[in-house]
Amino acid sequence: MSRQVQGYLYLALAMLTVGSTVIASKLIASGLPPFSATALRFAIAFPVFLVLMRATGARLPKLSKRDGLILVIQAGAGSVGYTTLLISGLSLTSAADAGVIIGTLPVVSAAISILLLGERPQRGLLFAVALATAGVLSVAVTPEAAGGSLSGNALIFLAVVCEGLFILLNKRLKTEIAPLAQSTLMTGIGFFVAVIPAVFEAPLAHSLSGSAVVAVAYYALVPTVGGFLLWYAGAERVSGTEAALFTALAPVSAVMLAALILGEPVGLHQIAGITCVLAAVLGLALAGRRAAMKATGGG
Numbered sequence: 001m002s003r004q005v006q007g008y009l010y011l012a013l014a015m016l017t018v019g020s021t022v023i024a025s026k027l028i029a030s031g032l033p034p035f036s037a038t039a040l041r042f043a044i045a046f047p048v049f050l051v052l053m054r055a056t057g058a059r060l061p062k063l064s065k066r067d068g069l070i071l072v073i074q075a076g077a078g079s080v081g082y083t084t085l086l087i088s089g090l091s092l093t094s095a096a097d098a099g100v101i102i103g104t105l106p107v108v109s110a111a112i113s114i115l116l117l118g119e120r121p122q123r124g125l126l127f128a129v130a131l132a133t134a135g136v137l138s139v140a141v142t143p144e145a146a147g148g149s150l151s152g153n154a155l156i157f158l159a160v161v162c163e164g165l166f167i168l169l170n171k172r173l174k175t176e177i178a179p180l181a182q183s184t185l186m187t188g189i190g191f192f193v194a195v196i197p198a199v200f201e202a203p204l205a206h207s208l209s210g211s212a213v214v215a216v217a218y219y220a221l222v223p224t225v226g227g228f229l230l231w232y233a234g235a236e237r238v239s240g241t242e243a244a245l246f247t248a249l250a251p252v253s254a255v256m257l258a259a260l261i262l263g264e265p266v267g268l269h270q271i272a273g274i275t276c277v278l279a280a281v282l283g284l285a286l287a288g289r290r291a292a293m294k295a296t297g298g299g
Contacts, residue, residue, distance in 0.1 A: 009234070013230050014227050015253060025083075028216055029087050032213070033198070067173050075186050076193050092152030095254065103251025107284055255274055
């Protein structure tokens, strides 16, 4: 097997784990409060990342107060905000609808960069935003068709916005942080951010679901740690554009797993939605490739 094909396999598996977070979050929503589940997720993942850092000889960087503050905000928005909103939204809506909406992340991230950083929008990006919007609207206007809800879908979209802010804030860091060190910091800080509101949820006062606890452990070990390792193992074997194209597999896997594992119906509006989202992500990646080629004089 060639190095490039290995990269494709790793990236595909990584995106499969990302799609499975929707299913895990749906199971968590039925048996654990969102902040308690998030704190437990990070409590499980953080020691594993510490072991990986020790095994690889990686070190945490020295950070300025500014970068330290950005990391705390990143953890609050991208780590805690995304997870808690995803779990909260899935207590109200279907996993299939959520799968379509989370697929808009690359487009939402690009749109946030335009709005907050003043980056100049390209025609390809504007077209991708329009397609992604059409995809979300296709599941938002008829949410009840497959057990969804407008309020639940709105919470899922807010989760995507939180993850988009995480990506935006990453561009504002002045200190270069290795991926493994950053993931370790995010899980560690995320735990402390989530555990405070988790105390007020009084998780032990709830009737805990065994399946929800198992789903949290799965979320912590497979998508959080395993997905990280798979993504970076794949990304180092292929080009950035090729890696970006694989993000389109996340919503597809989420919708397929919702049907296979949860038995949720997948209607025409969801198929239309995911088609629009996939077209938007692919168009965005191809537009990025053309821009990179022009910047390097490659046509």
